[in-house]
Amino acid sequence: MVVKLLIRCLPDSIVDTINAESLAELNRRQLIIWAEDVPVVESENEHSAYHLAARFQQVTPENLPEVLKAIAQIYTHYGNCLALTYLMEISAEYFGLIEKDKCTTT
Known part of the structure; x- marks a missing residue:
């Protein structure tokens, strides 16, 4: 103070x-x-990344390998974008790192 x-x-x-x-x-x-220093994600790449992420509404034991593969593909090909953030958030919910209510806006 x-x-x-x-x-x-x-x-x-x-x-x-x-x-x-x-x-x-x-x-x-x-x-x-x-x-x-941050690469710019072109709009067509953002669209492609979105389609990779949009397949998942939540992470389950059955789709966990596919979610992790999608995260790796998006990060490798498109960098940090909204699609990556979305998949990271639903993964963090699944692993109990964040509460589901904290991800949603009111």
Whole structure:
């Protein structure tokens, strides 16, 4: 709380310097993923990834191998996209890593 108060009292030039140094340190430690480093998923690829993921409404013991294969295919060919996020979420629900209610929006 005291640190926040101190930072609010500092001149903008000092806060800008602190921010720049902090950003440089995070970058040096490779803790930042820059937008230019993330591959862009083309719309036709997004469509293909969606079709791979749309086959699954939930993960079951019977379809678990197919879900994992689809995750690997999407990640390998299309990178991080909404289809991958969807499959990861339903997989996390299946393994009890997240609750189903936390994935749905109200």
